[in-house]
Amino acid sequence: MRNEYIPRPAIIKSIKIETPDTKTYRVIFKDKIFARHFNYKPGQFIQVSILGIGECPISIASSPTQGRFLEFTVRAAGRLTRLIHQLNAGDRIYIRGPYGNPFPLNRAKNKDLYFIAGGIGLPPLRGVIVSALKKRANFGKIRILYGAKTPDELCFRDELDSWNRAPDTEVLLTVDKPDKNWKGNVGVVTTLWNKTNMNNSSGIAFVCGPPIMFKFVVDKLLASGFKDKNIYLTLERYMKCGIGKCGHCNIGEKFVCTDGPVFDYHSIKELPVKERVIF
Amino acid sequence: MKSHLLRKDMIKELCLSVSAKWELYLPIEDLAGEIQFTRLNKRDKILIDRIRLDYKYLTIPPKVIVFPQLESLFEFRGTKIIETLKPRHKKILFGIHPCDAKGILFMNNFFKRDFKDIYYLNRALDTLLIVVGCNNPLDTCFCSSVKTGPFLTYSGDKEAADFDLQLTDLGKQYLVEIGSKRGEEFISIYAKFFTKASRGDVILARAIKHNAEKSININIDIKEVIKRFCEDDIPQHIYDRIAQRCIYCGGCLYVCPTCSCFNIFDEKIDKYGKRYRNWDACVFEGYTRQASGYNPRKEKGIRAARRYEHKLKYDYLTMGKSGCVGCGRCLVSCPVNIGMSQVIQEVLSA
Numbered sequence A: 001m002r003n004e005y006i007p008r009p010a011i012i013k014s015i016k017i018e019t020p021d022t023k024t025y026r027v028i029f030k031d032k033i034f035a036r037h038f039n040y041k042p043g044q045f046i047q048v049s050i051l052g053i054g055e056c057p058i059s060i061a062s063s064p065t066q067g068r069f070l071e072f073t074v075r076a077a078g079r080l081t082r083l084i085h086q087l088n089a090g091d092r093i094y095i096r097g098p099y100g101n102p103f104p105l106n107r108a109k110n111k112d113l114y115f116i117a118g119g120i121g122l123p124p125l126r127g128v129i130v131s132a133l134k135k136r137a138n139f140g141k142i143r144i145l146y147g148a149k150t151p152d153e154l155c156f157r158d159e160l161d162s163w164n165r166a167p168d169t170e171v172l173l174t175v176d177k178p179d180k181n182w183k184g185n186v187g188v189v190t191t192l193w194n195k196t197n198m199n200n201s202s203g204i205a206f207v208c209g210p211p212i213m214f215k216f217v218v219d220k221l222l223a224s225g226f227k228d229k230n231i232y233l234t235l236e237r238y239m240k241c242g243i244g245k246c247g248h249c250n251i252g253e254k255f256v257c258t259d260g261p262v263f264d265y266h267s268i269k270e271l272p273v274k275e276r277v278i279f
Numbered sequence B: 001m002k003s004h005l006l007r008k009d010m011i012k013e014l015c016l017s018v019s020a021k022w023e024l025y026l027p028i029e030d031l032a033g034e035i036q037f038t039r040l041n042k043r044d045k046i047l048i049d050r051i052r053l054d055y056k057y058l059t060i061p062p063k064v065i066v067f068p069q070l071e072s073l074f075e076f077r078g079t080k081i082i083e084t085l086k087p088r089h090k091k092i093l094f095g096i097h098p099c100d101a102k103g104i105l106f107m108n109n110f111f112k113r114d115f116k117d118i119y120y121l122n123r124a125l126d127t128l129l130i131v132v133g134c135n136n137p138l139d140t141c142f143c144s145s146v147k148t149g150p151f152l153t154y155s156g157d158k159e160a161a162d163f164d165l166q167l168t169d170l171g172k173q174y175l176v177e178i179g180s181k182r183g184e185e186f187i188s189i190y191a192k193f194f195t196k197a198s199r200g201d202v203i204l205a206r207a208i209k210h211n212a213e214k215s216i217n218i219n220i221d222i223k224e225v226i227k228r229f230c231e232d233d234i235p236q237h238i239y240d241r242i243a244q245r246c247i248y249c250g251g252c253l254y255v256c257p258t259c260s261c262f263n264i265f266d267e268k269i270d271k272y273g274k275r276y277r278n279w280d281a282c283v284f285e286g287y288t289r290q291a292s293g294y295n296p297r298k299e300k301g302i303r304a305a306r307r308y309e310h311k312l313k314y315d316y317l318t319m320g321k322s323g324c325v326g327c328g329r330c331l332v333s334c335p336v337n338i339g340m341s342q343v344i345q346e347v348l349s350a
């Protein structure tokens, strides 16, 4: 029996500033054998800790196809995440996982892929996007719709351009509040529906963003012909253990940490309405 | 299966002898008059006189022995993690009531599924359950409705037993039934304390069990209750009425023998610290509040619903049975008189 509660030390190799309150960390586990057995798939998450402060769930933002490191993106939201932001390259951070279920990219072979993200919702999708682009020929067209409050708050700005250059791949951006230099779309992420053809009855959609965004995006997707079983959302709940024991993340009889965090919209509809998964 | 007899005046000697080899826990009265499951250390001549196998009620369920209110997950000094997990070891809970034994079995299944919780399982898996049935259930008990008491019945399978041994109080002695292989071994190790039961003893025990079951006042059609809960038939106003009275102290959940939710937190002084887990309760507002401030269960009525639906709907859907073992503790402990049995009755008459 493995002791799931013991985190493993990892060294921060590099830190990239994404937005004023968000940074991406690349880390490598100190223990080489553990690193070799750490097999993950995009969509899964890890529990990241600073000893003495605590731990919190963070999505893995990298793809295993990139190499033996892990990347994750952290928004400074509270005490622990603010202290993570104070760490430097070379510092230690503690990690356990991977937990949760991944985005089912294997189900999407030869299908058109649609990624729809809001704000800090792009990092959890980034690993899947990287994996999909690595095997570009396996999929139909790829559309990435991404919105943030302001242009400053868009993550992975440098990568968005290179994704956009991949064959039959389009990245569409939007912001709520433009600045002087913004030439793109203005409005919530669903306004991008006017910018590209979204009608698709066999497409697969991966959605991640604030809960308020879900309903609008799901309604639009359904209206564009998407099947509810082909719409995948990643849910956020307050989490403590990550392994289906502490109870904090439960929704009805499901545990977001082990049954999710990725759910298809068909199963989300079955969850109790009062748990406000979509509103 | 052959039953045995254990004379009450042999209990002390048996316990002294067992405590030399095993980690032995018994209902023991402390100096303040409170009875709690307490470790009887090797040859402890003081506590041995405070064993109360005939207790009627325990505020804190024996689940604390396998799932302590606070436990350290590991320690650290600087950047070094020091594991504090204790290896699996044998234990005996001697004198546990049937409902509490069922509670522990329920938690065993929960902590075993998916990822295994090694801290819990190391404590619980090698724990012998020596049950004492309840001759005189309290007014608040409804174990017979959920099939968790006042006595357990032998499952017919020694590998999947509800108890290792079960004692029935016959006055001057206990009838001892064997439920499992482990129980059988125990009897053979301590054979000198046991004698063979006669047919008369078995018949007497049967009558006592029958009367105990008949004396229970609260009778609930649990199948109907679960059906109602599973069909989402519960009007929200029932929960809202509970919410108006409930002061959200969490007491009902801490004393519940099947509640297992916990929080995890760190403590550090200079370079030295520990990561702990401690009991938590789903009725607290902060239980589901996310870092963004968004809280899917902000309203009291929604949290009240969760507390009851978890036991009677979600536990049924995932574990195949009611998560409530009918011990009545939530009602007894609640400062404003809310309890599972009452909520159920309200639901049924709605």
Ligand SMILES: Cc1cc2nc3c(=O)[nH]c(=O)nc-3n(C[C@H](O)[C@H](O)[C@H](O)COP(=O)(O)OP(=O)(O)OC[C@H]3O[C@@H](n4cnc5c(N)ncnc54)[C@H](O)[C@@H]3O)c2cc1C
Residues within 6 Å of the ligand: A045, A056, A057, A058, A059, A060, A072, A073, A074, A075, A076, A077, A078, A079, A080, A081, A082, A120, A123, A124, A235, A236, A237, A238, A239, A261, B286, B290, B291, B292, B293
């Ligand atoms: C599956 C999953 C994946 C995730 N992936 C990512 C990711 O990739 N990147 C990312 O940045 N985040 C991610 N998150 C969210 C992340 O886990 C949280 O932002 C993080 O837990 C915040 O932790 P903290 O300790 O810094 O904040 P906390 O200190 O816990 O709290 C943050 C905020 O809540 C307030 N607060 C806390 N407690 C209270 C209280 N008792 N009363 C009032 N206010 C309070 C604080 O004032 C603060 O503003 C993910 C979450 C989940 C469930």
Ligand code: SF4
Residues within 6 Å of the ligand: B252, B255, B256, B257, B258, B311, B323, B324, B325, B326, B327, B328, B329, B330, B331, B340, B341
């Ligand atoms: S819900 Fe109440 S009656 Fe049922 S097992 Fe828990 S404490 Fe006992």
Ligand code: SF4
Residues within 6 Å of the ligand: B245, B246, B247, B248, B249, B250, B251, B252, B253, B283, B330, B333, B334, B335, B336, B337, B338, B339
């Ligand atoms: S013990 Fe009573 S008041 Fe306290 S949380 Fe439970 S129902 Fe509410």
Ligand code: FES
Residues within 6 Å of the ligand: A238, A239, A240, A241, A242, A243, A244, A245, A246, A247, A248, A249, A250, A255, A256, A257, A258
């Ligand atoms: S995070 Fe503990 S049960 Fe899901």
